[in-house]
Amino acid sequence: xxxxxxxxxxxxxxxxxxxxxxxxxxxxxxxxxxxxxxxxxxxxxxxxxxxxxxxxxxxxxxxxxxxxxxxxxxxxxxxxxxxxxxxxxxxxxxxxxxxxxxxxxxxxxxxxxxxxxxxxxxxxxxxxxxxxxxxxxxxxxxxxxxxxxxxxxxxxxxxxxxxxxxxxxxxxxxxxxxxxxxxxxxxxxxxxxxxxxxxxxxxxxxxxxxxxxxxxxxxxxxxxxxxxxxxxxxxxxxxxxxxxxxxxxxxxxxxxxxxxxxxxxxxxxxxxxxxxxxxxxxxxxxxxxxxxxxxxxxxxxxx
Amino acid sequence: xxxxxxxxxxxxxxxxxxxxxxxxxxxxxxxxxxxxxxxxxxxxxxxxxxxxxxxxxxxxxxxxxxxxxxxxxxxxxxxxxxxxxxxxxxxxxxxxxxxxxxxxxxxxxxxxxxxxxxxxxxxxxxxxxxxxxxxxxxxxxxxxxxxxxxxxxxxxxxxxxxxxxxxxxxxxxxxxxxxxxxxxxxxxxxxxxxxxxxxxxxxxxxxxxxxxxxxxxxxxxxxxxxxxxxxxxxxxxxxxxxxxxxxxxxxxxxxxx
Ligand SMILES: Cc1cc2nc3c(=O)[nH]c(=O)nc-3n(C[C@H](O)[C@H](O)[C@H](O)COP(=O)(O)OP(=O)(O)OC[C@H]3O[C@@H](n4cnc5c(N)ncnc54)[C@H](O)[C@@H]3O)c2cc1C
Ligand SMILES: Nc1ncnc2c1ncn2[C@@H]1O[C@H](COP(=O)(O)O)[C@@H](O)[C@H]1O
Numbered sequence: 001x002x003x004x005x006x007x008x009x010x011x012x013x014x015x016x017x018x019x020x021x022x023x024x025x026x027x028x029x030x031x032x033x034x035x036x037x038x039x040x041x042x043x044x045x046x047x048x049x050x051x052x053x054x055x056x057x058x059x060x061x062x063x064x065x066x067x068x069x070x071x072x073x074x075x076x077x078x079x080x081x082x083x084x085x086x087x088x089x090x091x092x093x094x095x096x097x098x099x100x101x102x103x104x105x106x107x108x109x110x111x112x113x114x115x116x117x118x119x120x121x122x123x124x125x126x127x128x129x130x131x132x133x134x135x136x137x138x139x140x141x142x143x144x145x146x147x148x149x150x151x152x153x154x155x156x157x158x159x160x161x162x163x164x165x166x167x168x169x170x171x172x173x174x175x176x177x178x179x180x181x182x183x184x185x186x187x188x189x190x191x192x193x194x195x196x197x198x199x200x201x202x203x204x205x206x207x208x209x210x211x212x213x214x215x216x217x218x219x220x221x222x223x224x225x226x227x228x229x230x231x232x233x234x235x236x237x238x239x240x241x242x243x244x245x246x247x248x249x250x251x252x253x254x255x256x257x258x259x260x261x262x263x264x265x266x267x268x269x270x271x272x273x274x275x276x277x278x279x280x281x282x283x284x285x286x287x288x289x290x291x292x293x294x295x296x297x298x299x300x301x302x303x
Numbered sequence: 304x305x306x307x308x309x310x311x312x313x314x315x316x317x318x319x320x321x322x323x324x325x326x327x328x329x330x331x332x333x334x335x336x337x338x339x340x341x342x343x344x345x346x347x348x349x350x351x352x353x354x355x356x357x358x359x360x361x362x363x364x365x366x367x368x369x370x371x372x373x374x375x376x377x378x379x380x381x382x383x384x385x386x387x388x389x390x391x392x393x394x395x396x397x398x399x400x401x402x403x404x405x406x407x408x409x410x411x412x413x414x415x416x417x418x419x420x421x422x423x424x425x426x427x428x429x430x431x432x433x434x435x436x437x438x439x440x441x442x443x444x445x446x447x448x449x450x451x452x453x454x455x456x457x458x459x460x461x462x463x464x465x466x467x468x469x470x471x472x473x474x475x476x477x478x479x480x481x482x483x484x485x486x487x488x489x490x491x492x493x494x495x496x497x498x499x500x501x502x503x504x505x506x507x508x509x510x511x512x513x514x515x516x517x518x519x520x521x522x523x524x525x526x527x528x529x530x531x532x533x534x535x536x537x538x539x540x541x542x543x544x545x546x547x548x549x550x551x552x553x554x555x556x557x558x559x560x
Contacts, residue, residue, distance in 0.1 A: 057468060059433065059443050084429070084463045088445045091397075091433030100396040103428040120526055121426055122316040126327055127526035139428075165442055166472035173466040181464070185559070209560055221483050228464070232427050233481070235464060241559040251316050252427070262559050263530060264550065270534075279530050280553055282546045284537025292540075292547045300551070 003027040003110070003134070006075035007046070008066060008089060010034065013182075014081045015042040016147035018140060023148060025110045027077060032069045032159070034062060044150025048073075052159040057085060060165035063092040068159050075135070077115065082139040082236060094137035101137045102130050106144040106259070123232060123251025124258050142181070143238020143259030173227050177203065178212035180230065185211025185241045186257070188230055191218050192246015192267065192286055196225050201290050202245060208297045211239070216253050231256040246286050249274025266290065304356040304454070306347045307417045308381065309404050309431065311362060312372040313337045313424030325525035329393075334368040336375055339420030341487035343480040347418050348380045348488070350452050359411065361385040363403045364392025370503060377498035378490035385411075387506045394521050399513065401434035406511040408439060415474045416457070421446045421481040432479035442476040448483050 005027035009015040015031055022029035030048040033039040039051035052065040066089065070078065078093055080086035082104055094101045107118040115132040120141070132138070180186045187206040189199055199213075206213035214237075220229040228235055232255040242260035247253065249265065249272055257263065258277075265278040268285050275281045282289050315333045322328055347358045360376035362369045365388040373384035387403050389395060408414055417439075419432040429446075436443035444450075447459040457476050461468045462483075490498070535550065537543035554560045 057463065059445060060436075063437075084446055087429040088433045088443070091401075091430030092437045092443070094430075095398060095401060095434035095437035098398060098402075100398040101428070101430050101434075103430060121523060122314065122319055122327065123425075123427070124526060125316060125319055126321075126523045128521055128523050130521075166444075166470050169469040171467045171469075228462075233422060241554065241557075251319075258528060262554070262557050264554070275532070275534055277528055277530050278532065278534075279557075280550050281532070281534040282537050282543075282550060283534060284543055284546070288540060288543045289537050289547060292543050293551070296547055296551055 003077060004073055004075045005029045005077040005079060006066075006070055006073055007031040008033075008078070008080045008086065009042070010038055010081075010085070012041045012045075013147060014142075015045055016149075017142070017145045018079045018081070019045050019148035020145035021079060021108055021140060024145070025108055025115070030069070030073055030075070032066050034065070036158075039156060043154045044152060045148060046154060047152050048157065049154050050157045050159050052161050054161060056168040056170040058164050058166055058168050059085075059088050059092060061162045063089050064162040065159050066093060067096070068162075077134065078137045080137070080139050082141045086139055090137050090139045097135060097137075099135060099137060101139060102132055103139040104141055105138050106141045108138065120255065120258070124255040125251050141259065142236045177206065180212040180214040180228070181235050181237050183212035183237075184239050185209040185243075186230070186237050186239045186260070187211060187213045187243045187245065188215060188247055188257070189213070189219060189245055190216040190247030193219070196223070199225060201294065204294055205243070205290065205297070208294065208301065209241070211241070216247055244274055244278075245290060247274055248272045249277065304350065304354055304415045305412065306350060306356050306358045307404075307408055307412070307414045308340075308344045308347045308358060308360050308376070309362070309417070309419045309435075310340045310344065310360055310372050310376055311337055311420070311423050312364070312366075312368040313426075316425050321525040325527075327523055327525065335424075336372045337420045337422075337424030338482035339422055339424070339480055341379075342482050342484045343418040343420050343478075344376055344379055344381065345485045345487040346450050346452075346478070346480055347416070349485075350416070351380070354452070354454070357382050359383045359385065361387060361404060361407055363387045363389050363395075363400045365389065366392065373503050374498055375490075377501050377503075378495045379488055380490075380494070384501065384503045385506055386503055387508060387511070389508050397428060397430055398434060401431050401438060402513050403508060403511055404431070405435050405438035406513065407506060408435070410510065413475070415476075416452060417441065417475075417477045419477070419479050421479040429479070432477050436477040439475075439477070442472045442474070444470050444472055444476060444478045447478055447480050450478060450480065450484065
């Protein structure tokens with residue numbers, strides 16, 4: 001009998017990645033999404049799509065809707081995205097079943113009746129193989145699996161909206177330009193960038209590369225130059241190209257960019273840890289290198 | 304009001320090194336209380352100051368670092384400190400930790416608020432708080448950057464991947480606090496000396512009725528990603544121009560620009 005897998009997602013990209021994971025272990029996958037509009041976007045990826053009409057993120061209400069589906073299907077594996085919300089829901093779900101969660105998982109294999117999950121720990125500096133007894137709960141890292149293609153006929157099933165557990169008011173984040181977790185190129189400023197005004201150069205480079213810009217946590221939290229940042233406590237991205245400028249490359253930050261296809265670093269310190277995990281690096285002053293890069297790319301564009 | 308704060312001493316992973324076989328050298332890695340955990344404790348202490356509350360600090364583990372962590376919490380101002388004596392605390396599964404804290408809360412409660420860090424400093428799974436909420440049927444506020452607790456309600460702001468959530472919830476509640484929430488106080492010398500004479504109470508896990516599976520095969524090894532590591536120099540204007548030229552050519556042939 002095939003393993004039954006139940007996924008949670010809030011968008012198509014995650015839904016498609018979890019579907020790939022599911023295919024790779026030959027599981028029979030269904031998915032739950034909080035809202036109808038999002039559910040419609042994953043049409044063709046899963047045969048059974050469950051949705052509710054949940055409003056702003058209320059963890060306990062969201063998990064009770066997910067539970068309704070789980071009661072119906074009795075899945076052996078539940079998979080959540082390794083995002084802020086996904087982690088919260090995974091914790092709530094697994095504890096009700098008295099089971100552990102494997103978070104930060106980037107690979108899953110089946111072994112007899114159980115699963116072996118590869119998990120990153122210590123900010124991605126180290127890895128662990130976990131033998132998960134079924135039923136298991138997993139939080140999957142972004143970019144670990146390529147997105148599956150839509151190739152099935154989907155049936156849509158509505159789950160009744162559970163009661164709210166609290167009052168919620170939501171303010172969507174303001175994004176200047178593209179959203180880093182959806183872009184193919186992400187240019188990141190670190191503390192080597194000295195003033196808020198200098199961020200303009202970062203934005204300009206991002207725009208020339210048709211990508212998004214972001215920052216490391218100190219620039220968002222201590223300086224307040226941006227609303228979000230890249231890293232384990234911020235956004236996890238997996239673009240084709242990540243460029244870190246004046247970023248030292250500490251593990252908590254790099255964890256959020258580990259699955260980028262190509263990593264480029266510009267830093268004046270040859271010993272910065274980011275040079276150990278980049279494909280291409282320039283050791284130099286960003287105030288010299290960056291204007292040069294912008295100039296060259298502009299010239300290229302004009303030709 | 305009675306408040307529990309769960310604290311985890313964590314490795315400073317920026318300083319973590321590996322041996323030639325890729326085994327992490329944990330013995331030589333410095334350990335301190337997680338940043339977010341200290342912020343969680345700070346929130347509890349602020350409630351105590353404005354609302355009259357008793358603040359209990361607890362950790363799961365029995366190593367010297369765990370004892371030191373609770374000692375630090377007492378110095379900061381916690382009223383009582385507990386050690387749940389589980390062996391091998393670094394390796395037990397998240398559900399084991401969550402269950403230990405939840406049953407401890409049942410034994411020593413009832414609590415109005417249970418605080419944890421939003422993520423542990425080293426493993427940062429961010430799931431222990433939600434698990435405790437599920438185990439005890441408490442409300443949950445996860446990832447709070449701002450918290451305000453009154454007699455019967457909590458108001459909190461949480462920044463998440465898609466924006467900012469403002470919550471108002473009843474008690475009892477589990478609140479997980481980010482390291483952005485506040486500046487944790489630094490204990491005075493007097494407080495440190497006073498804390499040295501305060502008892503750290505030990506809890507035998509057998510009284511907590513735990514029966515949980517554990518992860519097997521916990522073999523932690525260095526994770527290396529295959530990267531090309533082609534490093535160019537740009538010590539002056541001329542070498543900067545050349546290096547940029549080369550990088551652009553590389554990126555074009557990679558097909559990423
Ligand atoms: C639990 C926890 C979670 C965390 N989560 C995150 C997270 O999600 N995201 C995150 O980013 N951080 C996170 N951090 C913080 C993280 O550990 C680092 O402190 C942070 O990423 C460092 O940011 P930075 O690289 O911008 O600054 P720094 O480490 O100060 O590095 C600045 C770099 O700029 C270089 N530089 C300076 N001037 C120039 C110049 N003119 N030209 C070129 N280079 C220059 C320097 O050589 C240096 O390497 C977390 C920490 C903890 C404890
Ligand atoms: N061994 C432990 N003892 C006490 N509290 C813990 C322990 N492990 C985790 N916690 C708490 O749970 C929070 C989140 O941990 P985690 O889910 O592992 O990221 C930490 O910030 C602590 O507040």
